Structures are given as C-alpha cells and as structure tokens.
Amino acid sequence: MKAKEKIAYLKGLMAGLKPRDEDDQKLLLALVDVADSLAEELEEQQRALEEQGEVIEEVADYCDQLEDDMSRLEERFDDLVGDSVDETGMEPLPCDDDEEEFSSVSCPHCDLTFFCRPDVLDPDEELECPGCGETFPFDKTSA
Numbered sequence: 610m611k612a613k614e615k616i617a618y619l620k621g622l623m624a625g626l627k628p629r630d631e632d633d634q635k636l637l638l639a640l641v642d643v644a645d646s647l648a649e650e651l652e653e654q655q656r657a658l659e660e661q662g663e664v665i666e667e668v669a670d671y672c673d674q675l676e677d678d679m680s681r682l683e684e685r686f687d688d689l690v691g692d693s694v695d696e697t698g699m700e701p702l703p704c705d706d707d708e709e710e711f712s713s714v715s716c717p718h719c720d721l722t723f724f725c726r727p728d729v730l731d732p733d734e735e736l737e738c739p740g741c742g743e744t745f746p747f748d749k750t751s752a
C-alpha cells in the first residue's frame with residue numbers, strides 16, 4: 610500500500626471514530642494533514658526522479674549514438690589516411706637502397722657503358738666517364 614492510500618485509510622478510520630474530545634480530534638487531524646503533505650512531497654520527488662531517469666536514459670542513448678558515429682568516423686579516417694601512414698606512423702626513408710635509380714650511360718668518346726644516378730645529378734653538371742675521363746652532358750632521354 611502506498612503512503613497516500615494508508616493516509617486515506619487513516620482518514621476513513623478517523624471519520625468512523627468518535628473522538629474522546631475535540632482537542633484529540635484536532636491533533637489527529639493535524640497529524641494526518643502532515644502525513645498527507647509528506648506523501649504529496651514524496652510523490653512529487655518520485656515524479657521528478659522518474660523524469661530525471663528519462664533524461665538520463667536519453668543522454669545515455671545520445672552517448673551511444675555519438676560512440677557509433679565516432680567509430681564510423683574513425684573507420685573513414687583510417688580509410689582516408691591509412692595508405693599514407695604505415696603502422697609505425699613513420700614516413701618511409703627517402704633513400705632506400707632498393708629504390709635508388711641508376712641509369713646506364715654510354716660514353717660518346719669511348720663507348721664505355723657505366724651507371725650513374727640522375728636523381729643526385731645537377732641538371733647542368735656533366736658526367737665524367739670512368740673509362741676515358743672525358744666529360745659529357747647527361748641526356749635524360751637516352752637513359
């Protein structure tokens with residue numbers, strides 16, 4: 610039985626009783642009135658708690674939704690940048706031995722074929738033949 614129902618029952622009992630004197634009746638009525646007010650306040654707080662519970666549920670749902678959105682964003686972010694960042698987060702070294710580009714060059718003076726690296730060569734720099742020591746301009750189109 611809820612507090613309010615108990616108070617209603619109490620009121621009913623009092624109505625059926627014949628109080629010994631008026632003062633007793635006044636006191637009892639005042640006590641029931643206090644109990645009534647307390648029950649009323651309790652109900653209000655109950656309602657407030659239920660409302661807060663609903664708000665908390667809504668916030669929790671919203672957080673779940675945010676978490677899902679974040680996961681999706683993270684996946685998309687990984688898709689977008691995953692190719693350019695390896696697992697260590699380091700960019701590959703610019704000078705990997707396997708990736709050095711050598712070009713074979715034939716000396717126009719002695720026909721010696723040797724290798725040079727056009728990527729480290731100045732555009733205006735001339736090649737020096739290791740065979741005859743003559744210099745000649747590097748022609749990229751023949752490389």
Ligand SMILES: [Zn+2]
Nearest residue numbers: 716719738741
């Ligand atoms: Zn030469």
